[in-house]
Amino acid sequence: xxxxxxxxxxxxxxxxxxxxxxxxxxxxxxxxxxxxxxxxxxxxxxxxxxxxxxxxxxxxxxxxxxxxxxxxxxxxxxxxxxxxxxxxxxxxxxxxxxxxxxxxxxxxxxxxxxxxxxxxxxxxxxxxxxxxxxxxxx
Numbered sequence: 001x002x003x004x005x006x007x008x009x010x011x012x013x014x015x016x017x018x019x020x021x022x023x024x025x026x027x028x029x030x031x032x033x034x035x036x037x038x039x040x041x042x043x044x045x046x047x048x049x050x051x052x053x054x055x056x057x058x059x060x061x062x063x064x065x066x067x068x069x070x071x072x073x074x075x076x077x078x079x080x081x082x083x084x085x086x087x088x089x090x091x092x093x094x095x096x097x098x099x100x101x102x103x104x105x106x107x108x109x110x111x112x113x114x115x116x117x118x119x120x121x122x123x124x125x126x127x128x129x130x131x132x133x134x135x136x137x138x
Contacts (some may be wrong), residue, residue, distance in 0.1 A: 001076050005069045008079040009131035012062060015079070016055075017086075017124030022115025023095070030110035038112050044070065046115025054122035063130045 003011070031039070062080060069078075080088070095113075098104040104112075 002073040003076050004072060005074050006068045006131060008074060008076070009063060009127050009134055011076060012066075012079040013124050013128035013131055015124070016120055016127060019092075019123050020117050020119070020121030022117070023113050024121055026099070026114030027110055027115070027117050030106050031114060034107050034110045039107075042111045043115040043118075046112055047119045048115075050064055050116055050119035051122060055119050056126075059123050059126045059130070063127070066110035067134065 027043075062084065066074075066079065066080070099109060
């Protein structure tokens with residue numbers, strides 16, 4: 001199924017926002033017994049690292065790639081390239097494994113997942129912002 005190239009930004013928005021919300025939810029649900037200024041600080045550090053070094057760059061890279069497609073209609077899964085799908089699959093698999101195996105303590109889940117989830121959610125929202133900008137500038 002083909003969609004307008006700007007619609008790929010909306011698909012990326014929905015995928016990353018859903019992923020971010022779910023990861024953030026897991027972290028927040030584990031947080032109450034570990035709530036402290038230091039824990040919140042660590043979550044903010046995790047958020048900043050992922051936003052600055054990974055997801056912020058990812059949003060810019062994929063937005064530029066999508067907007068530079070020559071053909072107006074693209075296959076709906078082209079909102080990411082193969083590398084991004086592999087990264088997403090590894091992150092999902094690794095995250096599930098960490099929780100199910102018990103290798104990661106609840107404190108880690110609370111702090112790390114909250115920061116990571118917030119960063120993922122922001123990436124999704126940034127794709128949404130870029131989609132809105134693409135609508136305004138057709």
